[in-house]
Amino acid sequence: MVRPARFLASAAFLLAAACSDNPTFPGQLCVGYSDWATSPYVLPYAVGTSYEVIQGNCSPQGEGHRGANRYAYDFGMSIGTPITASRAGTVLQVEESHIDGEIAPVGFDNYLVILHADGTNALYGHLTRDGSAVAVGDVVAQGQLVAYSGNTGNTGGIPHLHVSVQNCDPVARGTGNCPSRPLTFSNTDPNVNGLVEGRVYQAK
Ligand SMILES: [Zn+2]
Numbered sequence: 203m204v205r206p207a208r209f210l211a212s213a214a215f216l217l218a219a220a221c222s223d224n225p226t227f228p229g230q231l232c233v234g235y236s237d238w239a240t241s242p243y244v245l246p247y248a249v250g251t252s253y254e255v256i257q258g259n260c261s262p263q264g265e266g267h268r269g270a271n272r273y274a275y276d277f278g279m280s281i282g283t284p285i286t287a288s289r290a291g292t293v294l295q296v297e298e299s300h301i302d303g304e305i306a307p308v309g310f311d312n313y314l315v316i317l318h319a320d321g322t323n324a325l326y327g328h329l330t331r332d333g334s335a336v337a338v339g340d341v342v343a344q345g346q347l348v349a350y351s352g353n354t355g356n357t358g359g360i361p362h363l364h365v366s367v368q369n370c371d372p373v374a375r376g377t378g379n380c381p382s383r384p385l386t387f388s389n390t391d392p393n394v395n396g397l398v399e400g401r402v403y404q405a406k
Pocket of ligand 1: 257266267274275276363365
């Protein structure tokens, strides 16, 4: 039986799909994770709370986390769950105009993009209507409340948060031009090769 999660696609994926020059992505190898214990990233939700990874990295064919978008996580969470910054940075992009339940491969996603000091960009996708707690240009601290999760865009109808870190601003340049990067988290159980799909992780 095919789980519903198999049909989840990412904000990054839909943004890539929207890009007319979407390249052919090489390989599906998910390697190169940095030491989780010293990762500059923390889970994107409040300390003490726990959520399941409903789609992990290097998804099978038919799912969203593939190719340039293969290093991404979907956390199953109900609409309105507080989202916190995985890493400090500056808000580059805010989209919050779409209504929960507006589901389509392209065009209905609410999201944030936050630029980090090393030039990488975090994408937080599928946010709820008016679900941004920050504005473009805001400087945010790690762990700061930045958004509320939702069910907009290419969610397959399942409310969740998509998180990925990209090489450049995926909204401005398209995810195909800003490949995702291996991502580990320092404030949870060991995640040597990233988070494992189907597992629940508590933010400690
Ligand atoms: Zn996703």
